[in-house]
Amino acid sequence: MDKPKILIVDDRSENRLSLELLLNEIDCEVVTATSGNEALLQLSKHHVAMVLLDVQMPGMDGFEVATLMRQNSKTRNIPIIFVTAINKEQKHIFHGYEAGAVDYICKPFDPTIILAKVSIFLELYRYRCDLEETQIELRDQKRILEKLCITDDLTGLYNRRHLNNILKQEFERCLRYESPLACLMLDVDRFKDINDTYGHSFGDTVLREFSRRIRFTLRASDIAFRFGGEEVLVLLPQTDIEGAKQTAEKIRLRCAAKPVGDANQAVTVTVSIGLASNPQHQAVLHNDLITFADNALSRAKEKGRNRVEEYTRL
Ligand SMILES: [Mg+2]
Missing domain, CATH: 3.30.70.270 (Reverse transcriptase/Diguanylate cyclase domain)
Structure with a gap:
């Protein structure tokens, strides 16, 4: 399997950099975006395992990006971790997104917590990829079996x-x-x-x-x-x-x-x-x-x- 890609979205370069450095400890490839629009562009170009999404950005904020992601069948199931400076007491904001695989971390972030959360999501991602692979294999096997069922061994004609x-x-x-x-x-x-x-x-x-x-x-x-x-x-x-x-x-x-x-x-x-x-x-x-x-x-x-x-x- 290719290395899973993680998209980091943040309007501030120092935040992107520190997250990027942190993710170096994990076996993954990092893609970055500096705005909501760029995030959506990157999502259209890359097959992404998860997104670390800054909430407060000029223009399109993190919630809007998440809403647009959920409306698109290609990005609907990508897990999102919101990265926010908003006080923890306001975590009810996130309730609307909890149906999907969503989590949040508060700035200034704790590296251990980020790594733990990202690792869990990546594990889920790998599990899903394996499952998809198995499904494809099963479908292929089913097709072969169906073909065998109606084929004559010796001549290759139908039976x-x-x-x-x-x-x-x-x-x-x-x-x-x-x-x-x-x-x-x-x-x-x-x-x-x-x-x-x-x-x-x-x-x-x-x-x-x-x-x-x-x-x-x-x-x-x-x-x-x-x-x-x-x-x-x-x-x-x-x-x-x-x-x-x-x-x-x-x-x-x-x-x-x-x-x-x-x-x-x-x-x-x-x-x-x-x-x-x-x-x-x-x-x-x-x-x-x-x-x-x-x-x-x-x-x-x-x-x-x-x-x-x-x-x-x-
Ligand atoms: Mg910001």
């Missing part, structure tokens, strides 16, 4: 659990706004043979590369899910049947174009794709789209694989 939520959501949107929604079901051809011939580890390599090529072809708004073993489902929001055919064909070509390999072997892997789309195919329930696309995929397999087939009603 099936996430599909259930997204498909419902996209399907409702497509009905409500009468916008098209297409669904592709993709399956690696003869994947069992690949596994049997080259081993499961190579099979995994194929699935990863297959997923990478799919992702590489899609637009940012398209969403790919690992549906089953070697099956991937792609949702194409705002995409009509012609657009979906083009995307499917691009994926098919990209898969067949280059062999998939590791250090030991390279194999040409093809993909069969079934496609269904609303409003074209009049899916009534969101799962109908999956059934239709799956149906079309079966036909692509029957017709010889490495091809795209559109759903047709029997």
